[in-house]
Amino acid sequence: MYQYDQYDQKIVDERVEQYRDQTNRYLAGDISEEEFLPLRLQNGLYVQRLAPMLRIAVPYGLMSSHQVRKIADISRQYDKGYVHFTTRQNIQLNWPRLEEVPDILAELASVEMHAIQTSGNCIRNTTTDQFAGVANDEIEDPRPWCEIIRQWSTLHPEFAFLPRKFKIAVCGSEEDRAAFLLHDIGIQLVKNDQGETGFHIYVGGGLGRTPVIASSIKAFLPKEHLLTYLDAILRVYNRYGNRNNKYKARIKILVRAWTPEVFAERVEAEWLHLKDGPATLNGHEIERVKGFFTQPDYKAVDSDVVSADVQALATEHKGFSRWLDRNVKTQKQTGYACVTLSLKPAGVAPGDVTDQQLETIADLADRFSFGEIRTTHNQNIVLADVLQSELFNLWQLAKAAGLATPNIGTINDMICCPGGDYCSLANAKSIPVAEAIQRKFDDLDYVYDLGDLELNISGCMNACGHHHIGHIGILGVDKKGEEWYQIQLGGSADKNAALGKVLGPSLSRDAVVDSIETLLDVYIENRLEQETFLKTYQRIGLEKFKERVYAPAS
Amino acid sequence: MPQLLKDGNVIDNSWQLVDADTDALPQGDILVSTSQWHKQQDILAERAGAVGVWIDSHEEIEAFADGIIDLPVIAINFPKFADGRGFSLARLLRERYGYSGEIRAIGEIIRDQLFLMQRCGFNAFAFDTELDLAEASKSLQDFSDAYQVAVDQPEPLFKRRA
Numbered sequence: 001m002y003q004y005d006q007y008d009q010k011i012v013d014e015r016v017e018q019y020r021d022q023t024n025r026y027l028a029g030d031i032s033e034e035e036f037l038p039l040r041l042q043n044g045l046y047v048q049r050l051a052p053m054l055r056i057a058v059p060y061g062l063m064s065s066h067q068v069r070k071i072a073d074i075s076r077q078y079d080k081g082y083v084h085f086t087t088r089q090n091i092q093l094n095w096p097r098l099e100e101v102p103d104i105l106a107e108l109a110s111v112e113m114h115a116i117q118t119s120g121n122c123i124r125n126t127t128t129d130q131f132a133g134v135a136n137d138e139i140e141d142p143r144p145w146c147e148i149i150r151q152w153s154t155l156h157p158e159f160a161f162l163p164r165k166f167k168i169a170v171c172g173s174e175e176d177r178a179a180f181l182l183h184d185i186g187i188q189l190v191k192n193d194q195g196e197t198g199f200h201i202y203v204g205g206g207l208g209r210t211p212v213i214a215s216s217i218k219a220f221l222p223k224e225h226l227l228t229y230l231d232a233i234l235r236v237y238n239r240y241g242n243r244n245n246k247y248k249a250r251i252k253i254l255v256r257a258w259t260p261e262v263f264a265e266r267v268e269a270e271w272l273h274l275k276d277g278p279a280t281l282n283g284h285e286i287e288r289v290k291g292f293f294t295q296p297d298y299k300a301v302d303s304d305v306v307s308a309d310v311q312a313l314a315t316e317h318k319g320f321s322r323w324l325d326r327n328v329k330t331q332k333q334t335g336y337a338c339v340t341l342s343l344k345p346a347g348v349a350p351g352d353v354t355d356q357q358l359e360t361i362a363d364l365a366d367r368f369s370f371g372e373i374r375t376t377h378n379q380n381i382v383l384a385d386v387l388q389s390e391l392f393n394l395w396q397l398a399k400a401a402g403l404a405t406p407n408i409g410t411i412n413d414m415i416c417c418p419g420g421d422y423c424s425l426a427n428a429k430s431i432p433v434a435e436a437i438q439r440k441f442d443d444l445d446y447v448y449d450l451g452d453l454e455l456n457i458s459g460c461m462n463a464c465g466h467h468h469i470g471h472i473g474i475l476g477v478d479k480k481g482e483e484w485y486q487i488q489l490g491g492s493a494d495k496n497a498a499l500g501k502v503l504g505p506s507l508s509r510d511a512v513v514d515s516i517e518t519l520l521d522v523y524i525e526n527r528l529e530q531e532t533f534l535k536t537y538q539r540i541g542l543e544k545f546k547e548r549v550y551a552p553a554s
Numbered sequence: 555m556p557q558l559l560k561d562g563n564v565i566d567n568s569w570q571l572v573d574a575d576t577d578a579l580p581q582g583d584i585l586v587s588t589s590q591w592h593k594q595q596d597i598l599a600e601r602a603g604a605v606g607v608w609i610d611s612h613e614e615i616e617a618f619a620d621g622i623i624d625l626p627v628i629a630i631n632f633p634k635f636a637d638g639r640g641f642s643l644a645r646l647l648r649e650r651y652g653y654s655g656e657i658r659a660i661g662e663i664i665r666d667q668l669f670l671m672q673r674c675g676f677n678a679f680a681f682d683t684e685l686d687l688a689e690a691s692k693s694l695q696d697f698s699d700a701y702q703v704a705v706d707q708p709e710p711l712f713k714r715r716a
Contacts, residue, residue: 007699007711018696022666035664038636121636151701151711157673158645158704161638227710238642273650278710279703285712 001062001372002147002292004112011155012109015116019043020102027099042122042160044115045101053422054093054101055118056108060128060146060170061089061375065362068373070111072358078104083358085343085351087415087466088167089127089375090118094422116154121162121249123153123234128170129177130376131338133293134331134384140189140197142172144289145226148281152227159234163241164249166234167206179377179493181205181214182469184251185233190220198222203233203263204255207463211499212252215260217267224281225271231279232271236263296370296385301335306388313392320395322406322444328391337388339368341381341398342405342413346438349431350416351379360401368394378415380408411453411520412438415466419459419476420483426459428476428483428509433457436513450520453533456491469493471534472519473500474512485512489519489545490537501542504550515549522548557687558680559668560656562694564687567680569627571608571660585629585660588618608660611639619651628653630676632661641674648675648705665690669697675705 004012019039026036040047044055056071063071071091075083078100084092096104108114117124126149128142129135149168153159159166169180172189180186186202199221205214221229242248255263314321329338341361344350353361361381365373368390369383376382381403386394398404407413414437417423419430434457441447456470460477467473473488484506491500507515520533522545527536537545558567570580574587579597583604591598591607598605606627609615622628628647630640640659647653658678659671668679672694681687701711 005715007715010699011697011701014697018666031664031666035635035666039666121638154701155670155697156702157670157700158641159638160667160670161636161641235642239639243637243639277703278708278713282713288712288715 001064001143002059002289008151009109009112012112012114012116015043015114015155016102016105016109019105023098023102038120038161040098040101041120042117043101043105044118045096045098046119047098047424051095052098052101054096054104054115055086056091056093056113056115057118057125058090058113058375059150060126060132060143061130061377062143063373063375064111065365065371065373067111067113068358068362068365070107070113072355072362074104074107075355075358081355082352083355084349084418085353085375085379085381087377087379087417087464088118088125089130089377090125091375092418094418119165121164121166122160123156123162123166123168126150126153126168126170127178127183127377129173130374130382131177131329131331131384132172132374133295134333134336134338135173135175135177136330136332137174138172138332139174139191140172141290141293142170142178142189143293144286145172145187145189145199146170147289147292148226148285149230152230152279156234158231159238162234162238163243164246164251166237166251168230174495176493176495176497179466179469179497181495181497182207182211182466182493183214185230186214187226192220196222199226201229201233204252204260205497206250206252207466207468208250209247209461209463210250210252211463211468212256213497213499214252215255215263217260217264223286225275226281227279228274228277229267229271231274232267236266236270240266295333298333298336298385299387301387301389303335303388306335310388310391317392319399319406320392322448323395323399323404324391325448326406326408326410327404331384333385335388336384337386337391338382338384339386339391339394339398340376340408341383341403342407343380343403344407344413344438345402345405346412346442347435349418349421350414350434357401357403360397360403364394364397378413380413406444407447409452409454410447411441411450411455411472412447413454414438415454415456415470417458417464419457419465423459423464425462426476427461427478428459428485430457430459430465430474430476433474433476433485433509433512436509437516440513440517450523451532454491454493455516466493467491468499469497470500471532471537472516477506479506482508484508487512487515487519487549489542490534492534503542504546518549519545556680558658558678559687559691560658560678562691564691569604569606571629585627585658588613588622591622592618606656609643611637611643613643615643615646619647619653623647623651623653623655625655627656627658627678629658629660629680632659632663635662635664635667641670644671644675645705665693668693669695673700673702673704673706 171180202214374382420426458465469491488500608629
């Protein structure tokens with residue numbers, strides 16, 4: 001993974017001191033509340049319902065065991081001994097003290113981490129596929145490009161006060177695991193006829209109040225032009241994005257108002273001035289960054305022998321077999337596999353882990369995955385490059401730490417925002433809904449029979465829980481001061497990205513879980529062989545589901 | 555006389571800002587709106603004091619930039635400090651139109667923006683609130699280096715790493 005040199009370290013260290021000074025001046029009354037707001041947000045600090053919340057950047061979801069241990073340590077020293085993994089592959093502390101945030105940032109800087117631009121109206125953490133570098137269907141490893149974008153976007157002088165937040169995702173594979181079409185800029189790595197790498201650029205995707213799937217504005221951008229082209233997009237947005245109404249301020253609204261064609265022309269015109277300028281990437285820099293994402297020292301494995309051994313253990317241990325089915329994926333290197341550690345056991349807020357579990361994750365990474373840890377936008381942890389012959393050992397240790405719930409990709413692997421329990425924006429609680437669903441559907445055979453099913457929950461229309469792209473989406477709404485829930489069906493974040501449709505009038509919390517069961521009944525009754533919930537929905541349509549959920553009690 | 559920060563120093567601000575809808579021009583050095591600049595060019599050319607313009611953050615400077623690059627001062631107004639359009643305007647004036655005079659940030663600006671503003675080509679800062687300018691000028695030195703190309707550093711860090 002990328003390692004800081006003296007330049008990177010100095011920038012992060014100076015940011016800590018800048019923020020320390022800003023905090024001191026705020027506490028001394030020299031900076032007003034209004035002026036401090038964007039300053040603290042640009043360093044990831046929200047002031048929330050119960051306490052401040054600090055969001056720590058995990059660039060494109062990649063961490064070392066050393067960094068994870070530091071997070072565990074920080075959570076003990078400055079918080080309540082647990083942290084939350086977010087849908088942007090970042091980490092949140094829920095109970096830091098505002099006065100101590102500069103010290104936390106200094107601790108982070110000591111392990112090459114920071115909280116720069118994890119919030120605020122600026123360029124946020126760039127995200128990508130959790131299986132980058134090992135995915136079977138990869139065109140090229142997206143992480144070097146993410147790192148190049150990270151450096152370009154960090155403290156960018158021109159784009160620190162954008163109309164609204166700005167998110168970029170990079171997809172390097174055939175299948176989309178980065179939901180890149182739901183980002184302000186979605187970058188897809190592609191090859192042209194000459195076999196040269198370039199980028200297909202999409203703009204204007206996003207969730208929130210007005211969910212939109214991104215539009216293509218450039219089918220092939222040669223790789224050396226990445227940063228000048230990004231500068232051009234951001235400059236057009238910075239100048240012409242709506243600044244009067246924060247609900248119309250995302251780039252998607254501008255792209256829609258102008259049409260994608262006109263937006264593309266405006267960017268092209270701006271880019272012609274910047275193209276081939278000093279920010280044009282050179283081979284030396286691209287190779288330098290790529291040099292940090294080299295392959296680990298893989299062993300030659302006799303895969304037939306290993307597969308037979310793993311199979312034998314699976315036959316003997318049902319739990320191991322289930323875990324292999326749901327939580328383990330093959331990767332492009334023979335004899336190795338990717339393991340997803342589930343952060344969604346029943347009874348725990350999705351994405352929450354304790355300091356002890358963080359220590360265990362770091363130990364497991366050192367022993368089984370070359371010391372590297374990946375966070376996912378589904379709020380789980382991935383250990384890649386695990387020898388298949390070690391899977392059983394890993395499973396036993398992960399199980400003992402509560403990290404091996406075999407539910408990845410099932411209804412119980414929900415994406416869920418912190419909701420009304422923590423967030424001051426929320427209309428409704430989301431964690432108790434997630435918990436009620438997990439408790440209702442605790443029969444593993446039933447859950448496995450349902451197969452792949454994405455259920456996403458947001459506590460308000462800001463959509464941090466990505467409810468628009470869940471096969472089943474649940475949105476918390478406020479109805480005369482009471483918490484109600486709207487159900488949506490048919491959303492999807494894969495390469496055929498689709499936004500969910502509202503099922504009908506919102507429901508009380510008690511009725512939500514029963515209604516989910518009714519939806520699943522309709523699916524089971526109507527599905528064809530091997531058909532997932534999403535496919536059945538796409539075939540039979542919304543009405544069949546709606547009729548049953550809203551049928552008058554007989 | 556009010557003061558401002560210019561090139562890192564606290565100096566007297568001799569320039570008066572003229573509202574967009576004021577017709578009568580005061581004596582001395584003045585900064586006029588771009589609409590007045592267009593409307594009254596002849597009168598402005600004949601008066602004794604020096605003349606500069608101030609640009610509001612929403613303006614399309616492409617329409618008139620070529621005509622103002624010989625002025626000694628161009629001010630860019632920040633209606634709100636969180637309105638970041640002025641950052642792009644300053645860079646355009648410096649990098650696209652080759653403007654080498656003073657670019658002054660006016661309006662609702664805050665000390666913690668100074669480092670980034672300076673990178674975009676601002677070299678003067680006239681705050682609309684009372685504050686210790688010498689103290690505020692420390693924020694110009696918040697960072698000793700940066701990743702990106704900008705007015706103060708025409709080479710990106712990736713070409714300068716040793």
